[in-house]
Amino acid sequence: MEAFIDKQLFQFVAAASIFIFLAHRLLLVRKYLRQEYLAQKSVVDQINSYLPQTQCGRCGYKGCLPYARAISRGDAINKCPPGGEPTILKLVDFVNEPGFRLNPAHGVFQPPLAAIIREDECIGCTKCIQACPLDAILGGPKLMHTVISSECTGCDLCIDPCPVDCIDLVLLPTPKPRYWLTPKIQNSRFNTLETDL
Amino acid sequence: MTSSPQSSPFQHARHSTNNIMLMVVAACIPGISISTWYFGYGILVNVLLSIAFALSFEAAAVSLRERHIQAILADNSALVAAVLFGLAIPPGSPWWIPFLGMGFAILIAKHIYGGLGQNPFNPAMCGYLFLLLCFPLEMTSWHIPSDALSDVQEFAPISLSGLQQSLQLSFPFLNLSTFSSNELIDGLAMATPLIESKLAGTSKLLAAWQTDQSMFSRSSETAWELVNIGYFFGGCFLLLQRIISWHIPAAVIATVLTLSILFYSPGGYTIYGTPYLHLFGSATMIGAFFIATDPVSAATTSKGKLVYGMIIGLSIYSVRVWGNYLDSIAIAVLLGNFSAPLLDHFLRPRIYGHKKGVAGPAGKGSDGDLGMDS
């Protein structure tokens, strides 16, 4: 009889230890998920991180952060021409409203641009300096101005204020073509579907 | 610059997916032959029917998905699923059992998800479970020719009349055998010894298990023992060929063995069964070596594989002993499949030069906020 009790005790201990092990694992998983959750940014920050930060204001807001706030309050996500389709795709992921194309009222998608001042024509009016959202134009009153090219987002806000039209938007040198490309799946019969995923 | 250059390496090892799948089928052959020897042609008919249906469904699905039919059929993955499914369903099942099962397995469990490599669950076991839920009666009665059950020394199951009976059972509309199919079903339903022990709730069968019996006597107990040994050797062949790794089968077998030793009490409850019965009295071996190791739906890291095997072993034992379903491999494997992505995510090996398996996520936190706006 005693042996039988021992057996039961043994079984109980075994079951309990298995249970404790599993519970511990579950707690670890919970901790991990909690950390992930805590690491998440606020909604506006997250939307803002998807916007291209050109601060061009073509969306109708004064900069990318105000537009991000507007999106979080339910504004349309297709108002950002510098970001173009890639930005919309990221935002679609986020706000769960698929099927938006870029709204042409706000402009068309363009390759990256940069402003350049034709310096001999500049009269030093400082209007572009006031218009630049990034303080990327150097110069003083009645002195020649110039654009810090590395800081210029190509937002074109300085073009309109210039009284003498001496600012040009130029294409940035095209980025180097990709060297390594993801291989194409070859077993599609008509190559209509690109990948299996 | 028009295209990307071809990347190194320029040499390749001899393994190919097509061959791996063929090897798995080859490793099943000992088990299949022993099963056929004992349970008659029903097993073989099942396997062949499943293969035929599986390949047709695969071809149909592939052509719907606009892929190369020949190239995808050549990867033999449908073949493996069909063989495993054919071995799982009871011999003597009517033809529509493999038809529906393979249809579900190939079309829904496999191609709906994107074909080979994308299916989260083992297709063969999905098909099996689908049938088990829909047709419990057909899926739990094992029909073997009448001579086999009694300890008669004639080898009726593999005689011509046995073949006739098997075909009659599979295709009830044919009139091949002198027996009517009803007659066969009435007299010849049986299950694995494990199930019998569970249903009977007595130690009669266990007693029979412990008595000396010659290896080739036609009792269902020794039959299952030998079938399992056949699958065990098939599995060892796969291990030696390095097609499967030892982690999953070892974990499954070790867990089942440990649990059955823990809970086995000779005088007490018989539903627990002996450890030997658990390992060799049912489908444990084919489950551990062939079904649980299906690479697509299993965990892939070594630690993950061990835990995956343990989960399957635990589920096999639990469902068998405390659950309502009679055989548990399919349920256990699907439960394991559920856990596999999570295991792969959490149980990664430690990367060279890192303290953990997880390399730091890029750009976490630092957002460059000056705190000046708003």
Place this chain on the structure above:
Amino acid sequence: MRLVENIIGAMRGKAGTPIPGGIKPPDYKQATLRSRLMPTPIPRELILPLIQHGSTRTKPLVKPGDKVLKYQTIACSEATGIVDLHAPTSGVIRAIENFAIPSPLNKESMCILLESDGFDAEIDHNAITDYCSLSYLELAKLIEEGAIFGLGGEGYLNRLKLSSGKAVKLLIINAAENEPYITADEALLREKAKLVVLGAKILQAACMAEHCVIAIDSNNTDAIEALEQTQLNCPIELIKVAPKYPTGSEKQLIQTITSKEVPSGKYPADIGILMHNVGTAYAAYQAVVEGKPCISRITTLAGPALQTPKNFETLIGTSVDYLLELCGLNQQDHTMTLMGGSLMGVKLARTDVPILKTTSCIIAASNAEFPPPALEQACIRCGFCADACPVSLLPQQLYLYAKCQYYSELISHGLNDCIECGACAYVCPSNIPLVQYYRASKEEIGNQLKNEMSSAQWKQRFQYHQYRAKKDKEASRESKKRGAVAKTDEAVQSAGSTVQNMLPTFSRESAKKEIAAAVDRVRKRKTRLIASSSDENTESSK
């Protein structure tokens, strides 16, 4: 001092921890080891790229038409970390212009074309017999002047490796070449073991390493025999490592020998270890003892399309075509040319390109041994790749994430720790070009990172702009309250006057004229624009 204990443990014959994973491809080394190491005849023309490593050019010191002597410096380094370029033979500079350089794509770069005169006349160089008496600084300087690179194929600069400023505990001379075709190191050791050991001693003295070991594949029996016959005087020890690819890779060899791992993102020097190739040791010997700068290297010419594959001591700048001809290229079998081994090398787009200081191997491939890549099948998650990965990555997961461009997950699965050894793609039963997926992803992640950095910079500037605007507004409001408008006006005027003082040509009249001219220009442009748009309108209305 676990490091030293491990070294001692290794010296007793148990060589550290073997790397996890790795592969054992079939060995094709015997064919090239049959014949002796020999120098190539001097080719008629040598092409010497000005960019030897990285992207920084050396500055040519010669003009087309100049006569140069062997060992003469023909291009000098301007930046740190770049070595000089020396003439491999005597002759005439024919041109300094763009020539094709070794690349998988048709890439061209500025090169010096040297036509040899066949005399091989040398410039004066002084040999140093008593190098033992030199200080480590002098040795390092001599090695630097010898224009030596890491000759192992990856081309790390010697200077970076030698003077990292950290105390070096262990110098490893790497002779463990596991690529199935490359035998350059083995051939060098077999023929010139003594010189390599001397070179190793010089390197050890130059970097003041406490210990020095030579690591070699345990199946390179000839080389091991040659090294043992040189009766290595302590402290240089010979360590045999298992012939398993990619044990010869830098971090993996360190793991094998010392059981230590180089932390991710750091260099071996950070844990007190330096590694050099045997070729580098030999070049160091030549540079210090014989006073000859590095103008040649040992290159293996292998492959099934060659009738007599062998190892050559070739001059830098020799054309690949010329070497292939020397080995009897079988044109019919020849399908492609690989540079730098079959597992980590590149496929050359053209063969009229020069041998570089990093070219360890040229393979003339045939269809039989190098079949064209098979059809890529679905990944069945068999895990062979994870078993083969020497860095314990999960290539199947990386592949999945690379395919769906899930870059944050790629990073957290350690894509940046991938050494692109190709073991995963080698074993993959579904013929998936895994390395190509990883390279493409790495490149894409790099591009994205660049964009993200610039957008973060813009964001920061915009925030600062807003902050400044707010401050300005507040300031002006304050000053208005105080009624001190006049003061600020004065300040502006005074600022203007200082500017006028600085610019003598500036005057109000000229400014007015300029403004008038500018307004004129604008008006003209606008009328032109209006005219053209109305033209268009009329056309469209028609």
